[in-house]
Amino acid sequence: MKALGSRFAFYVGFVVGTCTLYVLLRQVRFTRNVGSVEPEAHEKSLLEMIEEENKNWKKERSALFNLNHPHHTGEDGTLADALYKSVRILCWVMTGPNNLEKKARHVKATWSRHCNIVVFISSVDDPDFPTVGLNTKEGRDQLYWKTIRAFHYVMEKHGDEADWFLKADDDTYVVVDNLRWILANHSPEDPLYFGRRFKPYVKQGYMSGGAGYVLSKEALRRFVEGFRTKVCTHTSSVEDLALGQCMEKIGVVAGDSRDTLERETFHPFVPESHLTGTFPKTFWYWNYCYYPIVQGPQCCSDLAVSFHYVDASHMYLLEYYTYHLRAFGYKYRYQPPKPSVIQDLNAPAPDKVEIGDIEEKLGAEEQEGEKKSHEHNEKLKQISA
Amino acid sequence: MMSEGSSFMKGMVLGGIFCLVMSFFENFNSGTHSEVHEHLHHHLKPLSKDELEKLSESQMSDLPLQVRVYCLIMVTPKLLVHWATANDTWSKHCDKSVFYTSESSKALEAVDLQEQDEWARLRKAIKHAYENAGDLRWFFVARPTTFAIIENLKYLVLDKDPSQPFYIGHTEKSGELDYVEYDSGIVLSYEAMRRLIEMFKDEDRCPERGHALWKTSEEKQLATCLKYSGVFAENGEDAQGKGLFNKKSVSSLISDSMGQNPADVVEACCSDMAITFAGMSPSQMQVLMYGVYRLRPYGHDFHDSLTFLPPKDSDND
Numbered sequence: 144m145k146a147l148g149s150r151f152a153f154y155v156g157f158v159v160g161t162c163t164l165y166v167l168l169r170q171v172r173f174t175r176n177v178g179s180v181e182p183e184a185h186e187k188s189l190l191e192m193i194e195e196e197n198k199n200w201k202k203e204r205s206a207l208f209n210l211n212h213p214h215h216t217g218e219d220g221t222l223a224d225a226l227y228k229s230v231r232i233l234c235w236v237m238t239g240p241n242n243l244e245k246k247a248r249h250v251k252a253t254w255s256r257h258c259n260i261v262v263f264i265s266s267v268d269d270p271d272f273p274t275v276g277l278n279t280k281e282g283r284d285q286l287y288w289k290t291i292r293a294f295h296y297v298m299e300k301h302g303d304e305a306d307w308f309l310k311a312d313d314d315t316y317v318v319v320d321n322l323r324w325i326l327a328n329h330s331p332e333d334p335l336y337f338g339r340r341f342k343p344y345v346k347q348g349y350m351s352g353g354a355g356y357v358l359s360k361e362a363l364r365r366f367v368e369g370f371r372t373k374v375c376t377h378t379s380s381v382e383d384l385a386l387g388q389c390m391e392k393i394g395v396v397a398g399d400s401r402d403t404l405e406r407e408t409f410h411p412f413v414p415e416s417h418l419t420g421t422f423p424k425t426f427w428y429w430n431y432c433y434y435p436i437v438q439g440p441q442c443c444s445d446l447a448v449s450f451h452y453v454d455a456s457h458m459y460l461l462e463y464y465t466y467h468l469r470a471f472g473y474k475y476r477y478q479p480p481k482p483s484v485i486q487d488l489n490a491p492a493p494d495k496v497e498i499g500d501i502e503e504k505l506g507a508e509e510q511e512g513e514k515k516s517h518e519h520n521e522k523l524k525q526i527s528a
Numbered sequence: 529m530m531s532e533g534s535s536f537m538k539g540m541v542l543g544g545i546f547c548l549v550m551s552f553f554e555n556f557n558s559g560t561h562s563e564v565h566e567h568l569h570h571h572l573k574p575l576s577k578d579e580l581e582k583l584s585e586s587q588m589s590d591l592p593l594q595v596r597v598y599c600l601i602m603v604t605p606k607l608l609v610h611w612a613t614a615n616d617t618w619s620k621h622c623d624k625s626v627f628y629t630s631e632s633s634k635a636l637e638a639v640d641l642q643e644q645d646e647w648a649r650l651r652k653a654i655k656h657a658y659e660n661a662g663d664l665r666w667f668f669v670a671r672p673t674t675f676a677i678i679e680n681l682k683y684l685v686l687d688k689d690p691s692q693p694f695y696i697g698h699t700e701k702s703g704e705l706d707y708v709e710y711d712s713g714i715v716l717s718y719e720a721m722r723r724l725i726e727m728f729k730d731e732d733r734c735p736e737r738g739h740a741l742w743k744t745s746e747e748k749q750l751a752t753c754l755k756y757s758g759v760f761a762e763n764g765e766d767a768q769g770k771g772l773f774n775k776k777s778v779s780s781l782i783s784d785s786m787g788q789n790p791a792d793v794v795e796a797c798c799s800d801m802a803i804t805f806a807g808m809s810p811s812q813m814q815v816l817m818y819g820v821y822r823l824r825p826y827g828h829d830f831h832d833s834l835t836f837l838p839p840k841d842s843d844n845d
Contacts, residue, residue, distance in 0.1 A: 158543060475824070
């Protein structure tokens with residue numbers, strides 16, 4: 144009996160020993176693998192980040208000057224490049240010291256790379272980021288002060304280096320190429336400003352702050368002049384409304400930024416809200432929009448310019464959707480007409496652009512689009528007259 | 529008592545040593561093994577732009593007809609909202625899309641297979657699709673929780689001959705079996721379908737109802753049947769080796785990339801020519817529809833040598 148008992152104990156011990164060692168070895172191997180991967184990846188990425196940035200930007204006078212208009216492998220960017228040269232946009236981004244890492248950094252890594260010049264406006268000077276501090280404090284009540292000072296600053300430092308001046312928040316995503324498409328039909332010497340038009344309080348309407356708005360050079364001149372002559376003052380801290388009231392006083396026209404199918408381009412919310420959301424009837428939005436609100440797919444132009452309340456990961460998502468992800472060979476339904484600036488330049492068409500017979504099929508839609516754009520220009524001429 | 533205790537200890541020690549020795553051997557073998565497996569693991573890429581341009585006029589005009597896709601979308605009434613979304617979005621870009629359901633729903637049209645078992649249902653759907661294929665030669669199987677960009681699928685198989693067996697998607701390994709994950713969509717050529725349906729008749733190697741105590745997932749059963757008929761799983765990737773079939777959502781992949789590649793989030797994340805994403809909510813799918821087929825930066829053109837026209841009667845693409 145005893146012999147059997149000890150033999151049995153031996154076998155049990157053998158099994159227990161094998162299993163314990165097996166588990167231990169697995170654990171060791173696992174932690175070794177995990178451990179070796181992580182620290183390496185982190186160090187590499189910091190260096191890579193700095194390298195990437197130095198390739199794309201020239202830091203000068205606390206602004207970022209775009210060195211290379213981002214291009215994609217395999218794409219023909221001639222049209223975009225032509226617009227980049229002829230429609231120079233300075234983007235200034237409203238941010239603060241607490242949001243540099245959370246928000247502004249992602250703006251810097253994504254859409255702002257498509258501006259000709261970028262300035263990050265804060266309450267504190269930061270030569271590394273870089274941000275410009277304009278002697279203000281932080282907080283919602285400082286928004287109009289920041290805006291006034293920001294526009295004065297860009298006029299003084301960069302007035303000759305750009306044609307249009309865009310204001311955006313650090314949670315606004317802007318498709319700068321599409322903004323150029325809209326602006327290319329207008330002259331920066333005309334007193335104009337564009338954005339998501341709201342109707343209350345101001346007769347000609349005013350532009351939503353969060354969705355971003357853009358001033359022509361003449362509009363900016365008049366804005367700065369208006370403060371010098373005290374025609375405009377710091378009337379309230381509601382930045383977009385106060386600015387809109389000033390614009391009306393100084394004769395700057397609130398433009399129609401919709402595309403040739405009358406679809407909005409500047410958006411005060413994220414795409415999901417506009418495309419799939421239904422705003423409750425009591426929501427302020429219904430009473431604010433200057434043009435009829437459309438919910439569902441026709442809410443938004445294919446050539447959307449901006450979205451608001453975009454958080455960090457959403458910035459990258461939108462960058463991926465706009466500039467990267469595509470359907471091979473897909474012929475877009477909406478064929479936007481070429482802006483007048485390009486037609487004047489008479490840029491030679493690259494070889495494979497005119498796929499003639501296919502264009503004929505959608506020719507009808509294009510003609511309609513051109514008709515609308517013509518009407519569009521006519522309307523503007525009437526307003527500014 | 530003492531002798532038992534000491535026997536036990538002796539056993540434990542010997543067991544531990546035995547395990548260590550085995551693991552050394554395993555490392556030695558698997559070191560060489562994994563290399564061999566790498567080569568057997570197939571990677572399938574689309575034609576490069578240069579290769580496309582080299583194709584002759586007649587080849588180019590044939591291609592749009594050759595790469596027509598039959599979509600099999602496997603739905604259940606539980607997935608009604610996703611079902612409706614798939615119906616309203618990506619499935620419109622298939623040359624033919626058929627919804628196969630476990631039981632009919634009054635709200636949406638589908639082929640009612642009246643079958644609760646998922647593997648049996650998949651078999652029936654495959655047979656039905658093959659019989660009703662007409663002159664379509666490529667088949668895409670997915671659940672409505674997957675979003676597919678069919679034009680990019682066509683781009684991937686553009687130069688592949690559907691009379692050859694192809695079984696493509698995101699491949700995983702289960703022991704010795706390479707299988708395509710269901711969540712990220714399964715692509716089958718006409719020949720693969722034909723061989724599969726032949727194999728369905730073999731109740732031993734490809735049974736309709738499993739005899740085992742536990743159930744194997746349909747994706748693995750499919751892989752097994754295909755393997756027996758000489759069809760092997762291939763991983764669909766782009767020219768840079770990035771996977772085209774994703775079982776995660778776009779936002780999930782972006783978050784991962786933000787953690788792993790903060791310097792180059794978008795480049796490192798996902799392919800430009802991605803074919804599938806999974807695990808997205810219906811409204812996220814509508815946004816993806818807008819993002820793929822509409823939203824774009826003006827002035828950046830890709831002069832693709834092939835054109836796919838938008839589907840009729842649709843306004844979200």
